Amino acid sequence: MKLRSYLYIAFTGTLIATTFSCTKLNEEFRGELEEADAGNIDPAALLINAYSSLNTPYQQEQRWVLQEISTDAAMAPTRGGDWDDNGMHRAIHLHTWNADNGYMNNTFVSLGTAIYNATNVLRFNPSNQQIAEARFIRALTMFDMLDLYGVVPIREGESLEDFRIAPEVLQPEAAIDYIVKELNEIITDLPNNGPTAAYVANKNAARTLLMKVYLNKGTFINRQSPTFAAEDMNQVITLANEITNSAKYTLSVAGKYFDNFAPDNDTKSTENIFTLFNKNGERGGNVDRTWNTVAHYNMRPGGWNGWCTLSDYYDKFAEGDERRGIYYDYAADTTSNRSKNFKRQNVGFFAGQQYNWTTNQPLMARNPSTAPLVFTREVTIRTSGATLETAGIRPVKYAFDYAVTGQRNNDWVVFRYADVLLMQAEAMLRGGTGTAAEALDLVNDIRVNRGVTLFTALTLDNLLDERARELYWEGWRRQDLIRFGKFLEAWQEKAADPDPKTLVYPIPSQQIAVNPNLVQNSGY
Structure with a gap:
């Protein structure tokens, strides 16, 4: 049971009004907010809005994709017509992205939204602890913005009050100094939670x-x-x-x-x-994305049969390494795997034959239904034919919560x-x-x-x-x-990078169009 809960109030305007945008919609929202009675705005609700801003980029979505699928640890292979998305996923793994890749812009927007929402808390008379929590959220997302894109746009002062003013863009050393100063100043006011x-x-x-x-x-x-x-x-x-x-x-x-x-x-x-x-x-x-993105349709619950790891990465684990995969006994497993003591592996890396946790019988693929569901070590970034449903070892780190719906x-x-x-x-x-x-x-x-x-x-x-x-x-x-x-080195399904520009992602072209202070990273 959680020790602390909040009423979640989503301020649509704050989700749209990111740290870098200067649209008419943002200007209208700012005007409406200024006309409101600031005393009626609850900083606790704004703080929860800031915390909730972290969900989309972090929970096996945008930021996660840029940090993992770009590496030897994860791949989102195109399976026939599935998982193509105009090559957006393939480009991340192959390091052939450009400034128009959807993940570049979506992650930039989400991190920018979190930075803005955290800063917005500070405008409405929060307590010292609320200030410290908001500044931590801002520092965390600034760190990730710097890591991914090499710069950090931020609204403070006049640009926070007037969206017609383009936000400042911090270069690496200035961003590092800012984050370090923020964290050192807030530690005293943060709780001592475990x-x-x-x-x-x-x-x-x-x-x-x-x-x-x-x-x-x-x-x-x-x-x-x-x-x-x-x-x-x-x-x-x-x-x-x-x-x-x-x-x-x-x-x-x-x-x-x-x-x-x-x-x-x-x-x-x-x-x-x-x-x-x-x-x-x-x-x-x-x-749920931790399960849905990797699980086969016929597993329980059925997933989207998508992402996987590579065999060279899997081979880093010795046999008997708990992290590679075990049967994990936990109360929220309401399947027969637990109640009937089947004890089939339910966390870690799923490789080889998969089993039905109701009957304990081998699972079969969907098409053809006569083919055993055997996850293979072999996987290519474009799969077809008999390998569509079975190629690739599937990692599941978060034990599925069967005890609830939703x-x-x-x-x-x-x-x-x-x-x-x-x-x-x-x-x-x-x-x-x-x-x-x-x-x-x-x-x-x-x-x-x-x-x-x-x-x-x-x-x-x-x-x-x-x-x-x-x-x-x-x-x-x-x-x-x-x-x-x-x-920059080669690994499975990715050649060595010919250009070190890929050590930092491009600034999304959509963002350069609305913020004249942003300059495209070298090579893009």
Whole structure:
């Protein structure tokens, strides 16, 4: 049960009035808002609107697609006529996108909307904690805007009051300074929540975001040749120690990795630092996409038979690695798989023959219905014929919430303690205070709980692979590959990038048309 709930009030105007647009509709909305009695506007409702703005880009949709399908971890193959979308998905995986790709604009708009909605909270006499929460949401979405597009448009001062004024556009160093200053100023006023209320911005969420800023700072400034200043790495290590010393988090014990993603992860997880609120009957995002985008039509529930991972990525997992897939026993599983003790795998990477969780019999494909439903290692970015329904291994990280109809209760994980430890180990390897042995111990603490053998030595290469295993499909793979200098390399169904321009996405052409302060990124 969630400890904190709010009335969700959607202000349509704030969803449209993004940080970069200057349309007539926005001007009319601003005028109406100015005429309203500001005293009648509830900052708590505006704050929930800001939190809810995060759902669309994060919950396996826009931002997630740009961070994962652009990598070796995920692919959205075209299956005959399905999943074509004018090549939009293929372009993300192949790194052949341009400034008119729908994902470029939709993600830019959604992140911009969240930045605006968070800033708007500050205009209506919020409490100190509400101010801090709103500024955290703004800092988080600014960080992602910087990561994806290399710049951050923001409305403040006159441009917040008058949409005829184009928003300022922060370049990397200015954006980093802004985000760091924001987070340092708000930590005192943020609550000291742990995993059971991780859906409320909190002190350790701010520390984790600061860790990511300092770890990626040199990459954001020079993506082709990133540097890692010792003082930045030491900031990462200091913040990690502060999070550990708060004594609010422990690594999930063996067999409980998927507690972090369960329908009741707000009560079960010992790792979650910041999440997005999902509760049936109240509010939330479309966490069903974690199942729908990968599941076959004949699975329970039936999905859209779309996305998959690649066999080279799957092969990073050793047999017996809990993260690769297990039968996970959880109360919201109301199928016979649990009640009749079938115990078929229900989370992780689905490969090979799939089974009916009512009869425990092998599932068959839809067309032809005589073909066994066997998910194969082999997959191409364009599939046809007999492979349409079966090509590709399917990852499912969030255990499906069968106990409810409609909005599922799994909170979406943004920050997790295991990531904190992996970032701390990386900072040590990159010149921060600490020994190689200490970094190795941090990573082995994770590996022992996941049921795999310990490393005898830690290198940047095997650390990157461990991040791939621990954080798969959580929305960090692209950022990791760029920071480790691997994003331009070839992998399955993607040739090596001929141009480093792909280290940053293009500014959407629609946004350049309405904001004269935006300049297209080099090469686009």
